[in-house]
Amino acid sequence: MPTTLPSSAREALQTSFGEALQQTVSLAPHTTFQIGGPADWYVAVRSADELATALRIARTYDLPFFLLGTGANVIVGDRGVRGLVIHNRARHVEVDPSTNRLWAESGAIVYPDLIERAVSAGLSGLEHYVGIPSTVGGALWQNLHFLSPPPERERTMFLEEVVHAADILTEEGDRQTVDVDYFDFGYDYSILHDRDDIVLSATFQLTPGDEERMREIMDANLQWRAERHPPLDTEPSVGSIFKKIEGVGAGRLIDECGLKGTRIGGAMVTHRHANIFVNADRATAADVCALIQHVQDVVERETGYQLETEIDFVGEFAPPTETTPTTEPKDPDLVSAEERARTS
């Protein structure tokens, strides 16, 4: 049942947002997977203050809400999202050369918004995350990570290394500035998973760097991604589906079970990378859920490992699609991420 907005909540939202408040908005185009039903109510906010206003109204009127960034780590159910979806389009970014700090509203896009501003100001620390679809808020939620620069690529780098402070609206409704320790960052983890705090803006402490070297790192990382990940515009995805299994590799298990190319409905395990599912052709969330279940079942039966999903499931889901999985053949010229890992 779509959410009926109490007239007082609707008036408050309309007073603050006017025509930006919309009803029944399809969320699929606002996610990198291009999957999902409609938001009952939807508002795109354009500044940190607007974001705080939308949150306060939702909380005051007990309206369920979901805050959406670039939708790169979420799968939205086919039956849509009840309540209000707040789409974070607060994208203002400022650089302070006297402190080497970069301040950004939480809807700023990590690449290009943030990285281009930092690198062209000669500030290093963010360039490693080039090519990852994310807002600043989503990046803090997840503690964005990627490998250290080539040729060594000897460790995983985390966004927490450059987070200085953030302006948040706490779940209790206070607007406060918190430092990096507040977030209790871990692998794919921050306190935002366990508390309904919302990041309004963040400040990053960067260090002076050589622009040419930073651009070399960016080119190398973009090439690394292009060789291993499906391109989002033609093969929409949500990045890795399953959590990393230390020392084993979720993708390696899926590959060893011969599951690449497995397809249910429009959802498929890509031949490019065993831990990434693609929306091959009008996939539904029900297709993706059935494929997740199938891959988990086969991997557990054949290896004993239990794969856990790392994506956020949002809204209402229809039952998983009940069709027998099929297998799509691999393009013989394609070199997959797993093949590259074996030969490097």
Ligand SMILES: Cc1cc2nc3c(=O)[nH]c(=O)nc-3n(C[C@H](O)[C@H](O)[C@H](O)COP(=O)(O)OP(=O)(O)OC[C@H]3O[C@@H](n4cnc5c(N)ncnc54)[C@H](O)[C@@H]3O)c2cc1C
């Ligand atoms: C092709 C591809 C490659 C990827 N590669 C990587 C990679 O190399 N490394 C990596 O770490 N991740 C990777 N990811 C995952 C994804 O990019 C990150 O999880 C990203 O940080 C998600 O940000 P978002 O803005 O899209 O968040 P969304 O997916 O929109 O939201 C994710 C969660 O964050 C919450 N959230 C969003 N904004 C805020 C805020 N302001 N305050 C509090 N909570 C908030 C949302 O409510 C939701 O619960 C990849 C994804 C794709 C599609």
